[in-house]
Each structure stands twice: as C-alpha cells, then as structure tokens.
Amino acid sequence: MRLSVLRLPAPSSLLARSGDPRAWRLVLVSDGPLTLRRRSGAIRLEPGQLVLWDPWEPFDAAAADRARPPRAMVLH
Structure with a gap:
C-alpha cells in the first residue's frame, strides 16, 4: 500500500503507472476542485x-477550476 500526493498540473499518468495496476485507489481531495475522467x-x-476508483478505469485527473490548483492524496 502506498500514499501519493497528487498536485496538478503534474501529469496524473505518473500516478496511473505506479503500483499494482489491479489496485483500487482511494482519492481524497484536499484542495480543489478536481475532475476525474473515466470512460462513462x-x-x-x-x-x-x-x-x-476502480482499477479498470483509466486514472485521468485535471483541474476543474484553473484559479484553484487541486491537490489530492491517493492511497493505492
């Protein structure tokens, strides 16, 4: 189990490729808002x-409001 800090505009693809690809991710937003895109x-x-977050969904994060850069903690 790992705890990562996601600070955008850093590429979320780095987080998507880290750890076990079958691992669920628990995403807690500390500053935001944060948009997570998925297939649906x-x-x-x-x-x-x-x-x-389901391990079979791509993990693609983006800032929902450019004035407030999002940060999140991700347990995976």
Whole structure:
C-alpha cells in the first residue's frame, strides 16, 4: 500500500503507472476542485470529498477550476 500526493498540473499518468495496476485507489481531495475522467464521463470532486476508483478505469485527473490548483492524496 502506498500514499501519493497528487498536485496538478503534474501529469496524473505518473500516478496511473505506479503500483499494482489491479489496485483500487482511494482519492481524497484536499484542495480543489478536481475532475476525474473515466470512460462513462467525468466526476467533479470538491475539497473534503473522496472516491474509490476502480482499477479498470483509466486514472485521468485535471483541474476543474484553473484559479484553484487541486491537490489530492491517493492511497493505492
């Protein structure tokens, strides 16, 4: 198990390739908002929200608001 800090605009692809590709990811947004894109659409997470991310979904994160750069902690 690892804990990573995601600070955008750093490429989320680095996080997507790290660790076991079958691992679930628990994403907790500390500053934001943060948008996570997946095959079925995108979800927007505000600070304090968390999501359990399916290992079969691509992990693609982006800033939802350019004025407030997002940060998140990811347990994977």
